[in-house]
Amino acid sequence: MAFLSIQDLSISFGGLTALTHISIDVRQGLILSIIGPNGAGKTTVFNCITGIYRPNQGSITFQGKELVGKKPYQVASMGIARTFQNIELFSHMTTMDNLLLGRHIHMKTNVFTGATFLTRRSPAAREEREHRERVERIIEFLEIESARDIPVLALPYGTRKLVELGRALAMEPTLLLLDEPSAGMNQEEKRDMMFWIRDIRDDFKVTIIMVEHDMNLVMDISDEIVALNFGVKLAQGAPNAVQKNPEVLEAYLGQQ
Amino acid sequence: MDMKRDYFEDIQLFRTNTVLVATVVFLAVLAIVPFFAGAYTLYVLNLIAIHSIVAIGLNILVGYTGQISLGHAGFFAIGAYSCVLLMVKAGVPFIFALPAAGFISAVFGFVLGLPSLRLEGPYLAIATLGFGMAVTQVISHSDFTGGHMGIKAPPMSVGPFVADTGAAQYAVIVTITVILAIAAVNLVKSRVGRAFVAIRDSEVAAEAMGINLPYYKTLAFAVSAFYTGIAGALMAFALEHVSAGSFNLILSITFLAMVIVGGLASVMGSILGAALLTYLQLKLLVIQEAPGIGPFLLEVSKRFLTPEGIPNIQSIVIGAIMIAIVIFEPLGMHGIYLRTKRYWRTWPF
Numbered sequence: 099m100a101f102l103s104i105q106d107l108s109i110s111f112g113g114l115t116a117l118t119h120i121s122i123d124v125r126q127g128l129i130l131s132i133i134g135p136n137g138a139g140k141t142t143v144f145n146c147i148t149g150i151y152r153p154n155q156g157s158i159t160f161q162g163k164e165l166v167g168k169k170p171y172q173v174a175s176m177g178i179a180r181t182f183q184n185i186e187l188f189s190h191m192t193t194m195d196n197l198l199l200g201r202h203i204h205m206k207t208n209v210f211t212g213a214t215f216l217t218r219r220s221p222a223a224r225e226e227r228e229h230r231e232r233v234e235r236i237i238e239f240l241e242i243e244s245a246r247d248i249p250v251l252a253l254p255y256g257t258r259k260l261v262e263l264g265r266a267l268a269m270e271p272t273l274l275l276l277d278e279p280s281a282g283m284n285q286e287e288k289r290d291m292m293f294w295i296r297d298i299r300d301d302f303k304v305t306i307i308m309v310e311h312d313m314n315l316v317m318d319i320s321d322e323i324v325a326l327n328f329g330v331k332l333a334q335g336a337p338n339a340v341q342k343n344p345e346v347l348e349a350y351l352g353q354q
Numbered sequence: 355m356d357m358k359r360d361y362f363e364d365i366q367l368f369r370t371n372t373v374l375v376a377t378v379v380f381l382a383v384l385a386i387v388p389f390f391a392g393a394y395t396l397y398v399l400n401l402i403a404i405h406s407i408v409a410i411g412l413n414i415l416v417g418y419t420g421q422i423s424l425g426h427a428g429f430f431a432i433g434a435y436s437c438v439l440l441m442v443k444a445g446v447p448f449i450f451a452l453p454a455a456g457f458i459s460a461v462f463g464f465v466l467g468l469p470s471l472r473l474e475g476p477y478l479a480i481a482t483l484g485f486g487m488a489v490t491q492v493i494s495h496s497d498f499t500g501g502h503m504g505i506k507a508p509p510m511s512v513g514p515f516v517a518d519t520g521a522a523q524y525a526v527i528v529t530i531t532v533i534l535a536i537a538a539v540n541l542v543k544s545r546v547g548r549a550f551v552a553i554r555d556s557e558v559a560a561e562a563m564g565i566n567l568p569y570y571k572t573l574a575f576a577v578s579a580f581y582t583g584i585a586g587a588l589m590a591f592a593l594e595h596v597s598a599g600s601f602n603l604i605l606s607i608t609f610l611a612m613v614i615v616g617g618l619a620s621v622m623g624s625i626l627g628a629a630l631l632t633y634l635q636l637k638l639l640v641i642q643e644a645p646g647i648g649p650f651l652l653e654v655s656k657r658f659l660t661p662e663g664i665p666n667i668q669s670i671v672i673g674a675i676m677i678a679i680v681i682f683e684p685l686g687m688h689g690i691y692l693r694t695k696r697y698w699r700t701w702p703f
């Protein structure tokens with residue numbers, strides 16, 4: 099049984115068919131990249147997995163459980179974290195608070211314990227301290243210490259991308275969806291990002307699905323690649339095989 | 355360098371000794387006021403304290419969670435009537451009736467929160483507006499609630515202690531206000547408060563964090579209604595009477611104005627906003643006595659506005675002050691505070 103299994107997924111918006119009979123199996127522990135030209139339907143796949151869109155047809159099972167019909171917050175609490183193509187951070191909050199929100203599903207404080215945490219030993223305060231320590235380790239891992247107490251609104255684009263990645267990591271997901279993690283970054287930042295993604299897979303034991311336009315990065319770190327075009331899956335396989343696939347060359351690589 | 359730090363420092367109530375000292379001094383002043391202040395001053399302070407509770411509660415909804423309500427006078431009324439009716443008709447002692455009133459109001463808040471799951475912005479404003487007006491209508495037409503005449507409120511009492519003087523009322527009301535303010539400061543720093551702000555900043559991202567949107571939105575309404583209900587109950591005792599007429603749309607809007615003038619998403623701002631608007635409203639009742647401009651305003655009012663004049667010029671002046679604050683300090687009085695703090699930190703350079 100696949101870790102994540104997408105079967106016969108179709109979705110359309112009005113007259114526009116964004117995905118047509120897509121099936122993708124994702125094995126645990128791999129880095130799988132989804133490539134394809136603009137508008138191919140890559141982000142739509144993520145939105146279907148995370149419950150933002152409800153597909154017209156098909157099923158998505160994660161560790162044997164059906165995801166279609168689940169609300170985004172339910173999908174998140176099952177261990178699926180994501181980043182967004184256009185960065186969705188809590189812009190008035192600091193980096194620390196953004197990452198702490200990643201800990202939300204692992205914390206228990208409710209309105210009553212939250213309103214009464216005065217002393218060091220109260221349950222809410224103890225929990226808060228414990229999770230701040232975990233978040234601090236992620237901040238160190240991504241080397242964003244200097245952004246720790248700054249509202250993300252005031253951070254440069256590249257740092258925001260890292261904060262969003264950190265927030266997803268703070269959720270301790272088993273499946274991580276990255277939508278164009280290196281978009282808008284310079285060469286050096288891209289290389290760092292590549293190492294981090296690999297480290298994340300190895301150190302955090304996370305399965306990663308990544309949408310990415312930078313082919314060097316994709317070829318370098320992917321274990322498998324899925325190519326989409328106009329909502330149709332063209333190929334799935336090892337990077338070299340997909341890269342040589344004539345349909346893919348025609349549709350995607352040929353354009354460049 | 356030893357990097358190990360204690361994260362309790364980040365979340366404790368008094369992050370620095372300055373804050374601790376300032377708070378202690380402030381509380382000490384609050385404690386000795388009744389020994390010096392006259393009856394009227396205590397009455398004004400009681401109103402400020404009660405409005406502070408409302409503003410804090412409303413700010414949790416508006417400032418922190420990013421929802422809107424034009425119906426908080428409804429919760430204020432529900433709290434006031436619940437508490438007084440529980441005491442008068444069911445003989446429930448004040449110390450139980452007060453929290454009960456808060457929880458009854460919270461239940462209504464939860465129910466009113468349900469449309470917030472589907473409605474946004476102006477639509478939610480209209481839904482809450484309808485709620486506020488419906489509450490007043492129901493209360494003023496029911497015999498059980500005393501109809502238009504309202505009901506007389508018994509004095510607050512805690513065990514053998516009966517708050518039948520202005521100073522005693524002050525003691526009860528201010529104590530409750532301080533407790534609720536501290537609870538709010540804690541809450542907004544906790545997991546729950548962070549979830550509220552997350553919803554305000556990005557619902558999409560909040561859901562991606564596993565935040566149960568329906569739950570936290572309705573919870574924000576319930577918490578906000580709880581605060582407002584408690585405040586409404588205290589108001590019944592401060593005025594020694596409840597009647598439906600006072601819980602109108604203007605009151606709901608005044609509450610909202612306190613939050614905006616004080617500063618969105620700030621507990622201290624809520625208190626400052628409540629204090630400023632309460633004080634202004636009382637002062638403007640006697641604006642014709644103001645030195646210099648008083649007679650002039652009275653004249654303007656008589657000449658260009660209705661024959662009674664004064665109420666109109668009051669509304670205009672208070673409106674102008676609110677507009678000025680929002681234009682010159684969008685962060686409200688909390689923003690002024692932040693700027694002052696920054697100034698003193700670098701003083702005298």
Ligand SMILES: Nc1ncnc2c1ncn2[C@@H]1O[C@H](COP(=O)(O)OP(=O)(O)OP(=O)(O)O)[C@@H](O)[C@H]1O
Pocket residue numbers: 111114115116134135136137138139140141142143183
């Ligand atoms: N909510 C929506 N409403 C209408 N059309 C949509 C919606 N979401 C996606 N689409 C359409 O579906 C198609 C696929 O969009 P998607 O965002 O998945 O593309 P993509 O592969 O991520 O492209 P890009 O590389 O530009 O990010 C596009 O034609 C897009 O316009």
Ligand SMILES: [Mg+2]
Pocket residue numbers: 140141142183
């Ligand atoms: Mg996309």
